[in-house]
Amino acid sequence: MKAEQLFDVNGHVAFVTGAASGLGLAMAEVMADNGAHVVMTDINPDTLTEHRQRLADGGGSVETIELDVSDLAALRTAIDGVAATHGRLDAIFANAGISAGPGYQTDAGQINAVDQAKWDEVLHINLSSVFTTIQTAAAHMKRQKSGRIVVTSSIAGLKAEQMVGYAYAATKAAVINLVRQAAMELAPFNVSINAIAPGPFYTNIGNGRLSDPAVAKAFSDVVPMGRIADTSELQGLALMLGSPAASFITGTVIPIDGGSTAG
Numbered sequence: 016m017k018a019e020q021l022f023d024v025n026g027h028v029a030f031v032t033g034a035a036s037g038l039g040l041a042m043a044e045v046m047a048d049n050g051a052h053v054v055m056t057d058i059n060p061d062t063l064t065e066h067r068q069r070l071a072d073g074g075g076s077v078e079t080i081e082l083d084v085s086d087l088a089a090l091r092t093a094i095d096g097v098a099a100t101h102g103r104l105d106a107i108f109a110n111a112g113i114s115a116g117p118g119y120q121t122d123a124g125q126i127n128a129v130d131q132a133k134w135d136e137v138l139h140i141n142l143s144s145v146f147t148t149i150q151t152a153a154a155h156m157k158r159q160k161s162g163r164i165v166v167t168s169s170i171a172g173l174k175a176e177q178m179v180g181y182a183y184a185a186t187k188a189a190v191i192n193l194v195r196q197a198a199m200e201l202a203p204f205n206v207s208i209n210a211i212a213p214g215p216f217y218t219n220i221g222n223g224r225l226s227d228p229a230v231a232k233a234f235s236d237v238v239p240m241g242r243i244a245d246t247s248e249l250q251g252l253a254l255m256l257g258s259p260a261a262s263f264i265t266g267t268v269i270p271i272d273g274g275s276t277a278g
């Protein structure tokens with residue numbers, strides 16, 4: 016089968032959270048570049064507008080919604096609204112997430128320094144909002160008997176990681192089992208749901224802390240490929256999981272990590 020057919024998302028409606036930057040932007044771009052109508056959502060409306068314009072100039076079909084995923088009612092309204100307007104929802108990327116600060120390698124990241132308010136915020140955004148995204152999309156996808164749900168976890172959800180905070184590690188593990196649980200229920204409806212587990216990518220997460228050369232070195236030193244990835248390197252996996260190519264892939268977690276979880 017030709018690649019164009021295998022990964023054909025022409026006319027599909029895709030919804031991405033946290034789409035103004037980093038991995039979410041890369042997901043939105045690859046879906047738009049391959050013919051999907053992409054709904055880009057984020058808390059940052061100015062950057063969203065800039066990217067919508069750029070993608071539209073390149074021939075992409077894109078709309079934007081200012082959306083804070085921590086507002087669960089607004090999140091539901093946005094997803095329901097897109098499904099109602101377009102009459103379908105083919106793919107959703109539950110991607111928005113925040114850092115919980117440094118890991119236990121520094122004093123500020125050690126277990127007794129964990130701030131309760133920060134813990135609650137990270138659990139809400141990285142777990143509860145992901146659950147609501149899946150839950151709301153599932154209702155539409157079950158009805159239409161098709162759909163792709165892609166959740167952004169992390170390699171920190173698969174193994175201990177000294178450079179990420181406790182709440183981050185906990186939520187990224189939790190969403191993996193959430194994916195497995197939902198995969199069982201949704202499989203008979205021809206709806207697939209998978210998690211991706213990225214290693215380090217250059218994005219703005221944690222106030223762009225990877226732009227600090229010392230932090231970047233610490234992260235890249237533990238990657239067998241010896242480097243931090245560019246967000247474009249996520250696009251093949253995102254397109255595969257969001258397209259017909261993933262027709263028999265569900266309930267999985269796929270690392271994209273330069274070999275970090277292999278050894």
Ligand SMILES: NC(=O)c1ccc[n+]([C@@H]2O[C@H](COP(=O)([O-])OP(=O)(O)OC[C@H]3O[C@@H](n4cnc5c(N)ncnc54)[C@H](O)[C@@H]3O)[C@@H](O)[C@H]2O)c1
Pocket residue numbers: 032033034035036037038039056057058059082083084085110111112113114140167168169170212213214215216217218219220221
């Ligand atoms: N960058 C990495 O190395 C890496 C590795 C593993 C997993 N991840 C995960 O990738 C996902 C995307 O992060 P990124 O690295 O691209 O970071 P990023 O900061 O570049 O992008 C995240 C986007 O989400 C938006 N956002 C933040 N809070 C939001 C909210 N409450 N509602 C809606 N949008 C919100 C931000 O405005 C931003 O545009 C996160 O879930 C993150 O945990 C990143």
